[in-house]
Amino acid sequence: MKKAVFYHAGCPVCVSAESDIVNIIDRTKFDLEVVHLGEHRELISMAEAAGIRSVPALLLDDNVLHINFGASIDDVKNS
């Protein structure tokens, strides 16, 4: 089972993308974790180190998919 982490900040673009990702991802292959960075600010630096530049974004093993654009990670840090 591979891990996929969906990072968001509760914005409308994030909520819409989360609904799509939850819907399309193959749960037989991926364990999907959803992280609200606004509510778990202690995880922002870890997300940034993993390559998250904006939310919503899906972190896979070796790549980040930035999906549409809700907010930059700097905006999330400063909110």
Add this chain to the structure above:
Amino acid sequence: MKKAVFYHAGCPVCVSAESDIVNIIDRTKFDLEVVHLGEHRELISMAEAAGIRSVPALLLDDNVLHINFGASIDDVKNS
């Protein structure tokens, strides 16, 4: 079976995203079609009408997920 269309233009960002999407999408629920807009220029206007603003992008029933950023649809049109 729902339909999902992955639009790309052969750029490195597109190829990387395609590999991820092919990997994560639940094929028991989605029939995935991959369209290279550079090779099928006749489909550009249809993609644009469906809301594709840049590639790579994944078109779902009622939403478009623009994934990372390879090229704007205008760049694809003018290439």
